[in-house]
Amino acid sequence: MSEQTVRLLIHGASGRMGEALLRLCAEQGGCQVVAAVTRKSPAQRVIDGVPFFAAKELSGVPAFDVAIDFSLPEGFDPVLDLCVVRGAALVSGTTGLSDAQRAALDEAAKSIPLVWASNFSLGVAVLTELVERAAAALPGWDCDVVEAHHSQKKDAPSGTALTLGEAAAANGAKVNYASLRAGDIVGEHTVQFTGLGERLELVHRAGNRDIFARGALHAASRIAGKPAAAYRVRDLLN
The missing domain is CATH 3.30.360.10 (Dihydrodipicolinate Reductase; domain 2)
Structure with a gap:
């Protein structure tokens, strides 16, 4: 699937990483953001062709291949659950997860491909x-x-x-x-x-923070369509 256009859900789209992901995906191609999710209700529903949703509307987002999540621990559970329900992959850099949330990641890896990392460089x-x-x-x-x-x-x-x-x-x-x-x-x-x-x-x-967003997009392009498992960033380099 890495040679095809990967449909992305950006979770945490109003944060610094979310904004970088939206900008870089538009610039580099190979990916299409089908939904951008923010914690609060968006001021505009569509920005530069990307539909925006509030976190409370997460269950209604269109079909996607990979969710890229850079949000907060309190917003992590719903996007993980959605990926499992939809059979979509997850790329997450959300830090501060609890032991229960780490355990939920391990359990989810039995049914979907996912990667969590503190650094996506x-x-x-x-x-x-x-x-x-x-x-x-x-x-x-x-x-x-x-x-x-x-x-x-x-x-x-x-x-x-x-x-x-x-x-x-x-x-x-x-x-x-x-x-x-x-x-x-x-x-x-x-x-x-x-x-x-x-x-x-x-x-x-x-040298700049874009390296982390580029790494997350790289991981998303490589993990889409892979077998269910917990991957490391280095597993997705090639």
């Missing part, structure tokens, strides 16, 4: 795999995850830093974290492995 997907390989190959080395973000970001370490740290820890590393909040830094992550007399640094720097 394709570069970070590759970085995570490299971190796993390095941690497994360098037992006993110190491992530090250093991340920097803009001064308004409240959580520390970042979700991406924790994901990278979990990847290292799962392969034997003991992980330390350091966080920096300054200026308008979009996002920088360094995973450093230090041994006697040598140091390995794996680094990813985000």
Whole structure:
């Protein structure tokens, strides 16, 4: 299905990621937004040819192949349920999910293809795999995850830093974290492995936030039509 036009539902369309998804899908082709869903009732029903719906109208949206969800935990359950009912795929980057919602994701993966990630950058997907390989190959080395973000970001370490740290820890590393909040830094992550007399640094720097929306659109184009399962972004790179 990745060679065909993928019909998308954008859930959380009024947020920063939702707006980027709408703009990039219109620019790059290969996808068609058949419904944009916002938490509140939209001021306009159709914008640039895209029909808008309020969250309370979610059950009435037209047929879609993939829902891309960047919303809030309180809005997550209805879109997951809709995907299961419709047999559609789900791509979600909504953070702050509860244990019950994570369990619901696992259960949904038995009937639909889905991917949840804290970061949809394709570069970070590759970085995570490299971190796993390095941690497994360098037992006993110190491992530090250093991340920097803009001064308004409240959580520390970042979700991406924790994901990278979990990847290292799962392969034997003991992980330390350091966080920096300054200026308008979009996002920088360094995973450093230090041994006697040598140091390995794996680094990813985000130049703009569009990379996350592009990654989500890439994942949506690859996951449509796949068998039911929980996928990682890196499973959908090719």
